[in-house]
Amino acid sequence: MxxxxxxxxxxxxxxxxxxxxxxxxxxxxxxxxxxxxxxxxxxxxxxxxxxxxxxxxxxxxxxxxxxxxxxxxxxxxxxxxxxxxxxxxxxxxxxxxxxxxxxxxxxxxxxxxxxxxxxxxxxxxxxxxxxxxxxxxxxxxxxxxxxxxxxxxxxxxxxxxxxxxxxxxxxxxxxxWPRGWLAHFRMHSVPPFPLNYIREPKVPKNSRIVIFAGNLNPPDAIAGRWTEDEQHRPPLDHLRATFGGRRESLSKHLRHYLLPASWVRDLWRE
The missing domain is CATH 3.90.550.10 (Spore Coat Polysaccharide Biosynthesis Protein SpsA; Chain A)
Structure with missing residues (x-):
């Protein structure tokens, strides 16, 4: 075309x-x-x-x-x-x-x-x-x-x-669309557990557009939170909550963590 x-x-x-x-x-x-x-x-x-x-x-x-x-x-x-x-x-x-x-x-x-x-x-x-x-x-x-x-x-x-x-x-x-043009932030940018506690999300290689499905939107990625009703916590604080105060299953709690995504902050602007 x-x-x-x-x-x-x-x-x-x-x-x-x-x-x-x-x-x-x-x-x-x-x-x-x-x-x-x-x-x-x-x-x-x-x-x-x-x-x-x-x-x-x-x-x-x-x-x-x-x-x-x-x-x-x-x-x-x-x-x-x-x-x-x-x-x-x-x-x-x-x-x-x-x-x-x-x-x-x-x-x-x-x-x-x-x-x-x-x-x-x-x-x-x-x-x-x-x-x-x-x-x-x-x-x-x-x-x-x-x-x-x-x-x-x-x-x-x-x-x-x-x-x-x-x-x-x-x-x-x-x-x-050809594979790779679109990437999913949670699936393709956030590192898998346990790397999500020590590495911040990265731009998916060769992507053209990154989509934000669910309740995690660009401001959440920039702040380092899984949903807008949460506050970012340092990695150790989030891990401590595994033994008391978590709202999800153990596996979800460990996976649903991210460090602030500086690349989203840098690209999401007028």
Whole structure:
């Protein structure tokens, strides 16, 4: 596939979990790792505080009964249909990713009509896509909105996560990014036990984007904590808690520790 005249990247921000700094830092990371011209579109219910070079667009209209008791990011379904004046091929990025390499290949890999997802590293024996970083032609996934709208709770109960629903139902199927382009912070950056107590996380070799799935986001990585409701503790203090005061199983407690990630601090900026 030839590079498009302008590389279009989209993101979505709703509610209060992520502030404008996530969008602005995403824009900065993209700008430092892409051959222009490019444009970042942010679909949001609150565009205040966003960098002037970010193209702000309202959240697309998509009425459905939100499913309950599911972990999937189902509001992302708003992007499966019409996106107003944003047309053609777009690359979607989650707000909490870290760009670690050149992004140009994400716009030339495969066919422009392909729907391309990352591989979910948590399910190596299931060909499951990961929607933190995916490319699509705007409108191609609209049939998924019709399926989802008909019975959102049933869809959520069956597929659990929106990425599994997209993987199994995308018109024409899905392709996956080449291995190594995407890395998972917890799995590929944090050293395994016991090295996680003496070595700080490193940039995964040859990666282009590092994703932050679950409750560990860039600010947590910078602070050296596994979840946002924790405080960083020196290695020995964390080890002492193994014998009293831990909230998880022994194995999880020992694995769920990281030193502050200086590389995330250095790259996650405007």
């Amino acid at each position: 030839d590079a498009p005249d302008i590389k279009q990247i989209i993101c979505i921000k709703w509610g209060t979990k992520f502030g404008p700094e996530y969008v602005n830092r995403l824009h900065g990371m993209i700008a430092r790792n892409i051959t222009p011209p490019f444009r970042l579109f942010c679909f949001t219910d609150d565009g205040s505080g966003l960098h002037p070079d970010v193209a702000v667009r309202p959240l697309p209209e998509f009425t459905y009964q939100a499913p309950v008791g599911t972990k999937g990011k189902w509001p992302k379904s708003r992007l499966w249909g019409d996106l107003g004046d944003v047309t053609g091929v777009v690359l979607f990025l989650d707000l909490d990713v870290i760009v670690t390499g050149n992004l140009d290949p994400f716009f030339t890999f495969g066919d422009p009509d392909d729907t391309i997802l990352g591989r979910n590293p948590n399910t190596p024996f299931e060909k499951l896509g990961q929607t933190s970083v995916y490319r699509m032609r705007v409108g191609k996934l609209k049939p998924l909105q019709d399926i989802f709208r008909a019975d959102p709770q049933a869809v959520a109960d069956r597929y659990k996560y929106e990425q599994r629903f997209v993987t199994r139902n995308a018109p024409g199927g899905v392709r996956f």
